[in-house]
Amino acid sequence: MGMLATLRSVVQFREVELDPVVRRLARAANTDDLRAIAKRRLPGGVFDYIDGGAEDEVTLSENTAALRRLEFRPRVLRDVDVVDPSTTLLGRPLPFPLVLAPTGFTRIADPEGELAVARAAERSGIPYSLSTLGTRSIEEVAAINGSRKWFQVYVWKDRGLVKEMIDRAAASGYEAIVVTVDLAVLGRRERDVRRGFTLPPKIGLDTLLDGVRHPSWTWDFVRAEPITFANVTGLTPADGTTAVSLSSHVNDQFDQSLSWADIEWFRSIWNGPIIIKGIQCVEDARIAVDHGVEAIALSNHGGRQLDSAPTPIELVAPVVDAVGDALEVICDGGVRRGSDIVKAVALGAKAAMAGRAYLYGLGAGGERGVDHVLAMLDAGVRRTMALVGARNVSELDRSLLKR
Numbered sequence: 001m002g003m004l005a006t007l008r009s010v011v012q013f014r015e016v017e018l019d020p021v022v023r024r025l026a027r028a029a030n031t032d033d034l035r036a037i038a039k040r041r042l043p044g045g046v047f048d049y050i051d052g053g054a055e056d057e058v059t060l061s062e063n064t065a066a067l068r069r070l071e072f073r074p075r076v077l078r079d080v081d082v083v084d085p086s087t088t089l090l091g092r093p094l095p096f097p098l099v100l101a102p103t104g105f106t107r108i109a110d111p112e113g114e115l116a117v118a119r120a121a122e123r124s125g126i127p128y129s130l131s132t133l134g135t136r137s138i139e140e141v142a143a144i145n146g147s148r149k150w151f152q153v154y155v156w157k158d159r160g161l162v163k164e165m166i167d168r169a170a171a172s173g174y175e176a177i178v179v180t181v182d183l184a185v186l187g188r189r190e191r192d193v194r195r196g197f198t199l200p201p202k203i204g205l206d207t208l209l210d211g212v213r214h215p216s217w218t219w220d221f222v223r224a225e226p227i228t229f230a231n232v233t234g235l236t237p238a239d240g241t242t243a244v245s246l247s248s249h250v251n252d253q254f255d256q257s258l259s260w261a262d263i264e265w266f267r268s269i270w271n272g273p274i275i276i277k278g279i280q281c282v283e284d285a286r287i288a289v290d291h292g293v294e295a296i297a298l299s300n301h302g303g304r305q306l307d308s309a310p311t312p313i314e315l316v317a318p319v320v321d322a323v324g325d326a327l328e329v330i331c332d333g334g335v336r337r338g339s340d341i342v343k344a345v346a347l348g349a350k351a352a353m354a355g356r357a358y359l360y361g362l363g364a365g366g367e368r369g370v371d372h373v374l375a376m377l378d379a380g381v382r383r384t385m386a387l388v389g390a391r392n393v394s395e396l397d398r399s400l401l402k403r
């Protein structure tokens, strides 16, 4: 036998994949791989806006580190032939315990932006949260996603504008509002400070050079219609460009006097469930119960606001013990793997929420990148449940984690 024939008998040649996106995504085995690809593809300022956190980024890194530190106590020989990760959230079914977190300015990672993420979320059957500072409008997202979607509210001084947005969300079939309460002022994200990065991005010499080094992003960016805060009426001039930078918008428009009394106001103008996002201690979780909200998201805004804030995963058990069944608890921050979601649920959360995970997918491969990361998270939840010996979410409890 000739050399080639011998080789052929033991090696099978892979088919050549011609689609560059498929090829790129096939090499990404996890969220961190997608992050590395996004880092290569996106201009530095854009990547750092997504990836970075406040000040020393202690909270940013602790969010993931605290999840990774948790050790399982797996049970074996429990017949995991059929594993079912489905659950319920706000009284409705969820195929696996994940919700996509709201992220502002999503079109910076990919021209389709929020539409790409909302389509992928619908395909996975999980809720998508649209940010007040989204770059696709409430109506645009509703037009392409007929399933569960939530609208995240930042509260401006002008309550008329806030009510107008909430009315639009109601008219467009959004299921719940998410009131984010950890952004009285904008956290200091020092990567953005160092790069002079602003939203919307200002074009300087460094931006141009960066653009040349990331030609495909730059080409997409210049071809697409200009990026605006699509939901912020009254701030967008007639030419469609965004008049204000994010930091001046937050400082001028956000209502620093927001308080628990305003939750009653939300109740009076919104018929559906209310989720408070940004609860960071047991006492505030109890007050949320007193105000009758349906759910809270334990969150430090992905480490982008107060540095040295507590990590959400470490709050799950004490908060769930304090609030019982009075409201549902969502754990938001640091989720990179299916096993992170399983840990949050085992501690008592109803679901986890993820932001950067899908943004890395979006930056790495557009809509298909988001599909890829959601498929990995779903499969990761199922695999982890099988390996810890839990057939369904009711079998996921604290006994499966080392104390």
Ligand SMILES: Cc1cc2nc3c(=O)[nH]c(=O)nc-3n(C[C@H](O)[C@H](O)[C@H](O)COP(=O)(O)O)c2cc1C
Residues within 6 Å of the ligand: 049, 050, 051, 063, 101, 102, 103, 104, 105, 131, 132, 133, 134, 152, 180, 277, 299, 300, 301, 302, 303, 304, 332, 333, 334, 335, 353, 354, 355, 356, 357, 359
């Ligand atoms: C680029 C980016 C933009 C964000 N924009 C918003 C926003 O507009 N509103 C909001 O409530 N949270 C926002 N967040 C916070 C996320 O909703 C979520 O709390 C956070 O991403 C969770 O941490 P993770 O990225 O580790 O999953 C943003 C996060 C990122 C990374």
